[in-house]
Amino acid sequence: MKRILPLLMLLVAFVATVALLGTHGTPAGAADPFITVASTTSTENSGLFADILPRFKAATGIDVYVVAMGTGQAIKIARNGDADVLFVHHRASEDQFMAEGFATRRYDVMYNDYVIVGGAGDPAGIAGMQDAAAALQRIAAAKAPFASRGDNSGTHKKELELWRAAGVNVKDAAGTWYRELGSGMGATLNTAAGMGAYALTDRGTWLSFKNRRGLRVVVEGDPRMFNPYGVMLVNPARFPNVKAREGQAFIDWLIGPEGQRAIGAFKINGEALFTPNSQ
Numbered sequence: 001m002k003r004i005l006p007l008l009m010l011l012v013a014f015v016a017t018v019a020l021l022g023t024h025g026t027p028a029g030a031a032d033p034f035i036t037v038a039s040t041t042s043t044e045n046s047g048l049f050a051d052i053l054p055r056f057k058a059a060t061g062i063d064v065y066v067v068a069m070g071t072g073q074a075i076k077i078a079r080n081g082d083a084d085v086l087f088v089h090h091r092a093s094e095d096q097f098m099a100e101g102f103a104t105r106r107y108d109v110m111y112n113d114y115v116i117v118g119g120a121g122d123p124a125g126i127a128g129m130q131d132a133a134a135a136l137q138r139i140a141a142a143k144a145p146f147a148s149r150g151d152n153s154g155t156h157k158k159e160l161e162l163w164r165a166a167g168v169n170v171k172d173a174a175g176t177w178y179r180e181l182g183s184g185m186g187a188t189l190n191t192a193a194g195m196g197a198y199a200l201t202d203r204g205t206w207l208s209f210k211n212r213r214g215l216r217v218v219v220e221g222d223p224r225m226f227n228p229y230g231v232m233l234v235n236p237a238r239f240p241n242v243k244a245r246e247g248q249a250f251i252d253w254l255i256g257p258e259g260q261r262a263i264g265a266f267k268i269n270g271e272a273l274f275t276p277n278s279q
Contacts, residue, residue, distance in 0.1 A: 034063035035246045038075070038083035040154060041184040043229070044068035046204035046273050052262045056253050062246050070153025070184070078102060078232075081239030084247035087254075089202075089229045090154035103232035107255050110263050110274040111228040112203045114158055116219035117189070118144075119196030126198075130221040136166040143177040145197035146170075149188045150180030154227075159200045162224065189215070202227055204273035229274070231255070254278070 043049055044066060053064050067077055071088040078086040079102055086103065088094060094106055116135060118126070124142040126135040139146055148170070149156040163170050170178045179197070181188050185205045192199040193213040201209075206217070231251050236244040253259045255278035263276040 032057075032061060032063050033243070033246050034065055035084040035243050035250055036065045036067060036082070037085045037087055037250070038067050038069075038077040039087040040071050040074060040089055040229075041068050041186070042089065042155070042202045042205045043087065045184070045186045046202075046208045047268075048204065048263070048266055048273065051266050052259065055262050056250060056259070059253060059258060060249055062249060064250060070149070070151045070156065072152030072154075072157070078234050081234065081241060084234055084243045085231060085250055086234060087229065087231045088154060089227055090157050091228060091230065093154070093157070094230050094232065097232065101235060101238060103235050106230045106232050107251055108277050109229045109231050109254050110276050110278075111226065112274050113220065113227050114155070114200055114225035115203055115206060115217045116198060116200055117192065117206065117215045118198040118218040119193075120214045120216070121196060122218060124198070127216075127218040129219045132162050132219055132222040132225055133165040133167075135219045136162055136168060139198055140166070140168045140170075140173070140177075143173075145195050146178050147188050147192040147195060147197040147199045148178065148180045149185065150182045151184070153185075155185060155200060155202055158225070158227070162200070165224065207268045207271055207273050228277070 049066055057063060067074065067083065071090045071093060074086060074088050075093055075097055077083050078097070086097065097103055098106055116132060123144040124138040126138050129135045148159060174180055181191055185201055186209065188199055189201060189209050190211055191197070193211055193215050196214065231254055233244060233247045233251060234242045236242040260276035260278055263274050264272060266273055
């Protein structure tokens with residue numbers, strides 16, 4: 001009985017908390033309309049959302065609550081109907097999401113690119129290369145440390161695509177020179193900086209990353225490292241709880257003149273982190 005009572009008390013507290021929350025974990029009595037956006041760590045860690053979401057709120061009165069994680073996890077949240085809008089950056093996964101009926105339309109929003117960063121020592125000798133697959137071949141041949149997100153994010157998926165293009169099976173190297181971290185982009189860059197390891201990162205997160213400790217861009221400019229972002233309204237016909245009007249208002253603002261200007265104006269040290277490209 002002594003063991004059961006604390007468990008019952010925890011259960012009651014949990015149920016009471018849930019009862020006080022709205023559809024997506026926001027207080028049910030909140031005065032302003034709100035939406036939940038499942039998105040990537042790069043849009044959050046780069047500072048983009050902190051810059052543009054207050055502008056959207058001022059224009060529409062709608063609050064945006066962001067659940068930022070790897071693209072794979074963000075898509076899972078949207079598949080469960082626990083988000084109104086999906087805003088990610090892995091086109092094949094986005095197309096599959098639509099093909100399975102979880103959204104009916106994808107909108108281009110912006111793009112940047114991926115880069116490979118590495119320590120000052122550059123043990124694989126890849127600094128200045130533009131061919132990402134050839135650079136990865138050199139990393140594997142040198143058994144130089146490589147820090148992978150390993151989290152099924154859009155960046156991780158792109159990294160695995162590049163390893164396949166290089167003809168390298170990184171599963172065979174897991175736990176040796178190839179380190180799968182299961183972490184977000186910022187944490188992965190912190191680990192790479194501490195190890196002096198190579199890593200693949202989106203340019204937006206890299207430009208906003210402060211703890212470089214000798215890390216620098218060593219490979220860039222490969223067309224295969226193009227990184228487009230798309231946004232979709234989660235299908236309200238499939239999930240009646242989706243706030244279709246407010247969610248579409250957010251999408252229309254993002255791809256409209258005001259949102260596109262805001263994205264293009266977001267810079268760090270004079271350098272744009274994303275290029276707007278709505279059609």
